[in-house]
Amino acid sequence: MAGSGVDDGLSLRARKVRRRGRRAAAVSAVALVIVCVVTAVVVAEFLRSLLLGSPRLPLTLIWQRTGLACMTDPTGEWAARAGKEGVLRDTPPGAVKISESVTRACENERNIGSVGLRYRFSGSTGTTMAYYRKRALADGWRLLREDGDSAPPAKEQLCLSKNLGEFTGYLDLTVLRLKDYATEEERRTGDYDLRISFSPGGFGWCG
16 A cells, blocks of 8 residues: 555656646747747848848847837937927918828838928929928028929929937928829829938938
8 A cells, every 4th residue: 555655646746747848848839939930030121121221130120120129219209309390380372281290210120210291282393392492491401412303393302401409300301293103193282291300320311
């Protein structure tokens, strides 16, 4: 009888050891799957960044994709500051705002944040460009670039910069009707995009 009790005790301990072993194996299997998935995502994103011409290291990808980058991203406050710039809100007579967007740098693959507005305007491209060029320069913005054809209808894009305190803002204006990617409606209605962009690296979409 005593021997049977010892055997039962040993058998019970053996079953517990086996159960713990199975649980440990299951946890290891799940961990391995997670590691494989994360690795696959990082490799895919790295290859994608190569195709886009802006290769990023795997650690950078992990930092951005997990949302950790947003924990230390100051550009949410910068967006609020940029949104107060009068040049974003002042418009040629008759222009109507149709959309607005705010993006923090940590939410963008190129680490650029922005405050952007789209307006609808029935006036000419020349009127739009001249209005914002004059308005921005009077407000302390510095002209960096004026792109497009010098012949009519007009240049199609402005790029300016300004020190906004803790960061440099880059203001760009794009008249959509002159762009190849514009829709028929955008060509017909005279829509244009006005945007201030910024980055912890000190650059913007047009800088």
